[in-house]
Amino acid sequence: MLTETMSTAATIETKPQPPPAEKIKVKVDGKEVAVPKTTPDPVTGKPLPTSMIQACAAANVIVPHYCYHPKLPVAGSCRMCLVEFGTPAIGPDRKPIVNPDGTTKISRALRPVIACATPVSPGMEIYTNTPAVRLMREGVLEFLLINHPLDCPICDQAGECKLQEYSVDYGNSESRFVEAKVHKPKRVELGPRIVLDDERCILCSRCIRFTRDVAGDDALGFVNRGSHSTLTAYPGRAFDNNYTLNTVDICPVGALTSKDFRFRMRVWFLKETRSLCTSCATGCNIVIGSREDAIYRYEPRENDAVNSCWMCDHGRLNYKWIGREDRLVEVRKREAEGRGQASGSRSAAPTWSAVLGEISQKLKAAEPGSIAIVASARQTNEELHLLAKLAKRLGALTDSVPRIAAGDKLLLNADRNPNSTGARLTGIAADPMGSNLPAIAGGIRSGRIKTLIVFGEDATKCGIDADLLDKLELLIASDILPNATTRRAHYLLPGCAHAEKRGTFTNTKGRVQKFLKAVEPRGDARPEWEYLHELLVNVTSRDGIASIEGVFNEMAKEVPAFSGLTWATLGDTGISAKI
Amino acid sequence: MNESHTTEPIPNALLSQPDFAVPAALAAEADELITHYPVKRSASLMLLHAFQDHFGYISQQAVVWIAARLELAPINIYELVTFYPMFHQKPVGKCHLKICRTLSCALGGAYELHEHFCKKLGLDAKAHGPQTTGDGKYTVEFVECLAGCGTAPVMMCNDTFHEGVSLKKADEILKGRGQ
Ligand code: SF4
Ligand code: SF4
Ligand code: FES
Ligand code: FES
Numbered sequence: 001m002l003t004e005t006m007s008t009a010a011t012i013e014t015k016p017q018p019p020p021a022e023k024i025k026v027k028v029d030g031k032e033v034a035v036p037k038t039t040p041d042p043v044t045g046k047p048l049p050t051s052m053i054q055a056c057a058a059a060n061v062i063v064p065h066y067c068y069h070p071k072l073p074v075a076g077s078c079r080m081c082l083v084e085f086g087t088p089a090i091g092p093d094r095k096p097i098v099n100p101d102g103t104t105k106i107s108r109a110l111r112p113v114i115a116c117a118t119p120v121s122p123g124m125e126i127y128t129n130t131p132a133v134r135l136m137r138e139g140v141l142e143f144l145l146i147n148h149p150l151d152c153p154i155c156d157q158a159g160e161c162k163l164q165e166y167s168v169d170y171g172n173s174e175s176r177f178v179e180a181k182v183h184k185p186k187r188v189e190l191g192p193r194i195v196l197d198d199e200r201c202i203l204c205s206r207c208i209r210f211t212r213d214v215a216g217d218d219a220l221g222f223v224n225r226g227s228h229s230t231l232t233a234y235p236g237r238a239f240d241n242n243y244t245l246n247t248v249d250i251c252p253v254g255a256l257t258s259k260d261f262r263f264r265m266r267v268w269f270l271k272e273t274r275s276l277c278t279s280c281a282t283g284c285n286i287v288i289g290s291r292e293d294a295i296y297r298y299e300p301r302e303n304d305a306v307n308s309c310w311m312c313d314h315g316r317l318n319y320k321w322i323g324r325e326d327r328l329v330e331v332r333k334r335e336a337e338g339r340g341q342a343s344g345s346r347s348a349a350p351t352w353s354a355v356l357g358e359i360s361q362k363l364k365a366a367e368p369g370s371i372a373i374v375a376s377a378r379q380t381n382e383e384l385h386l387l388a389k390l391a392k393r394l395g396a397l398t399d400s401v402p403r404i405a406a407g408d409k410l411l412l413n414a415d416r417n418p419n420s421t422g423a424r425l426t427g428i429a430a431d432p433m434g435s436n437l438p439a440i441a442g443g444i445r446s447g448r449i450k451t452l453i454v455f456g457e458d459a460t461k462c463g464i465d466a467d468l469l470d471k472l473e474l475l476i477a478s479d480i481l482p483n484a485t486t487r488r489a490h491y492l493l494p495g496c497a498h499a500e501k502r503g504t505f506t507n508t509k510g511r512v513q514k515f516l517k518a519v520e521p522r523g524d525a526r527p528e529w530e531y532l533h534e535l536l537v538n539v540t541s542r543d544g545i546a547s548i549e550g551v552f553n554e555m556a557k558e559v560p561a562f563s564g565l566t567w568a569t570l571g572d573t574g575i576s577a578k579i
Numbered sequence: 580m581n582e583s584h585t586t587e588p589i590p591n592a593l594l595s596q597p598d599f600a601v602p603a604a605l606a607a608e609a610d611e612l613i614t615h616y617p618v619k620r621s622a623s624l625m626l627l628h629a630f631q632d633h634f635g636y637i638s639q640q641a642v643v644w645i646a647a648r649l650e651l652a653p654i655n656i657y658e659l660v661t662f663y664p665m666f667h668q669k670p671v672g673k674c675h676l677k678i679c680r681t682l683s684c685a686l687g688g689a690y691e692l693h694e695h696f697c698k699k700l701g702l703d704a705k706a707h708g709p710q711t712t713g714d715g716k717y718t719v720e721f722v723e724c725l726a727g728c729g730t731a732p733v734m735m736c737n738d739t740f741h742e743g744v745s746l747k748k749a750d751e752i753l754k755g756r757g758q
Contacts, residue, residue: 188587
């Protein structure tokens with residue numbers, strides 16, 4: 001439910017704007033607003049008459065609703081959004097009747113209407129808070145609760161459930177229903193990631209419309225009739241597309257649950273942090289739910305320039321690596337002489353400052369052209385920018401590693417790096433990305449390259465084999481999880497997952513977006529931009545206070561594509577850069 | 580810990596019909612029915628009727644076949660089969676007794692009539708939904724208004740309409756069907 005309430009701060013989009021639609025004036029609870037006559041359908045983009053609920057939203061009045069969702073076609077099935085309204089009274093001369101005080105006479109409609117499916121008309125007055133409207137909401141809620149199991153104590157949705165919330169506002173504390181409740185299946189495995197509790201379903205059909213109209217997989221439907229109506233997928237056909245978990249987000253109650261999150265954490269304990277998904281170049285905006293430095297879930301965060309209200313299941317569930325037991329948590333140093341496998345002797349407990357000092361000395365002393373850098377397009381713009389500056393200073397050959405897999409039509413990009421664009425714009429990646437890697441391998445083989453700096457990648461997986469790594473005089477690796485390269489590194493610098501630091505990525509369309517820190521880094525791990533900044537200070541005698549804002553703003557001045565951007569103006573939803 | 584919470588498969592209201600095969604005539608009838616409508620989906624109910632007339636009930640295989648013919652997902656057809664009580668999810672008896680229980684008929688003795696049939700045929704009058712005798716010959720079922728309210732209680736035996744059905748008349752109807 002987060003996605004709906006999250007603000008969409010000013011986004012600077014460069015889509016061609018349609019001609020301004022004709023505006024009509026309506027009054028919502030006495031407040032006048034001008035709304036466009038038509039609003040594009042969220043799925044097809046076809047202009048549809050602007051509805052009362054949209055006009056109310058424009059007036060900052062939220063009409064309670066269940067089946068309506070701003071990004072889905074309208075169903076008008078729950079009746080929670082009933083409102084009263086009036087329209088200008090028309091006299092026999094077919095002109096609006098004017099009151100003695102000069103105002104337009106309004107004739108109030110005799111019946112309420114559903115705000116989600118009723119178009120506005122000029123001069124209409126919408127009343128969302130009359131005694132009758134409140135009574136109707138109470139009535140709708142009472143009906144919804146007739147067969148509801150009231151599972152709240154064991155329901156994952158409790159705490160972010162619209163049924164709970166509106167019950168507080170409009171519910172009765174006691175049920176008048178004395179008959180037996182209808183029972184339905186309680187733990188149906190709809191698909192590999194979704195478990196359905198049909199007793200909790202309020203039959204709003206949001207999940208059906210999402211999967212049919214947005215995900216393009218007509219998988220869900222209602223079977224049976226009346227109070228026996230039951231949400232289901234076709235028996236034997238698992239509900240299994242890459243977007244199924246979005247139905248858990250938009251389900252206003254606890255009927256659709258995520259197998260991954262089910263029964264793991266009460267939502268009110270979760271700290272919510274604005275972040276980004278790192279699993280592909282789309283850069284879906286997310287909220288990380290964490291408690292005591294453990295991550296429990298990712299949820300999409302609305303950004304109409306990127307991911308609307310959705311994210312893919314692949315990205316959503318790809319967070320467990322952050323909490324892996326074998327995370328790199330210590331700064332490590334391996335003496336050169338013990339370089340053979342496994343036998344590498346490690347000095348007791350090297351400190352960050354000692355190690356960074358030593359690395360700086362060695363880099364400064366290295367002959368120009370003897371250094372190469374393999375960066376990762378999973379690093380942030382700031383980190384890549386600092387690395388690019390270091391590379392420039394050292395005359396190093398640089399590149400980063402492409403990561404391609406199948407994409408899909410909706411969000412998942414074939415480029416599985418979150419920041420390929422950043423790697424290109426900061427100049428760290430070759431064009432095309434990865435085309436310098438053979439030259440780096442060749443340079444090591446020929447002995448010309450003696451020092452290799454690897455950030456967040458396993459060099460042995462991109463053509464720089466272990467025996468080449470063993471030839472190096474100096475191998476510096478920064479990473480989060482162990483791999484064949486980190487095991488061979490003379491200096492190992494433990495880095496941070498995005499959830500443990502702040503930074504920005506540039507998505508495939510050039511949108512520069514920032515993410516914030518959700519959890520503390522493990523052990524000695526530090527954000528890469530911090531120690532890159534320190535290295536740069538040592539190597540280039542640059543100064544400046546180490547802050548992510550400072551690094552970003554400096555980068556914006558030096559990288560043409562980012563010019564004019566500042567950390568502050570990125571806001572919650574980012575800005576599209578000219579790429 | 581999570582793994583210990585057992586889940587259930589998606590419930591299935593339909594039967595499997597392993598020997599399901601659509602004869603050419605039925606397929607042709609289906610294709611002809613589809614031409615009656617501007618969009619294929621509109622033919623859903625007509626196809627279901629045609630299949631029920633042919634097979635006596637709607638099986639899982641029939642749902643999948645019809646959906647494919649209409650270029651729909653099977654869930655769309657499955658919804659209809661479970662929504663409309665006139666579609667049978669399992670075979671019904673050769674003699675299908677449908678007793679109206681809407682207001683006029685309820686007041687006119689529909690429940691007694693239903694119970695009478697059930698007793699005679701050894702069926703459970705209290706059970707939900709259609710009841711079929713063990714030999715598969717008779718099915719007794721409540722239905723909603725058959726539009727004969729003035730002559731309550733009314734019922735149908737297969738496609739034959741019976742009005743003002745007293746218990747005596749009920750016995751005659753059964754007798755006519757070989758009971
Ligand atoms: S499962 Fe949830 S989203 Fe789907 S119809 Fe039921 S209440 Fe609505
Ligand atoms: S589409 Fe890409 S960015 Fe969005 S959730 Fe999936 S993997 Fe993450
Ligand atoms: S929100 Fe309008 S009917 Fe459900
Ligand atoms: S009530 Fe039985 S036919 Fe109408």
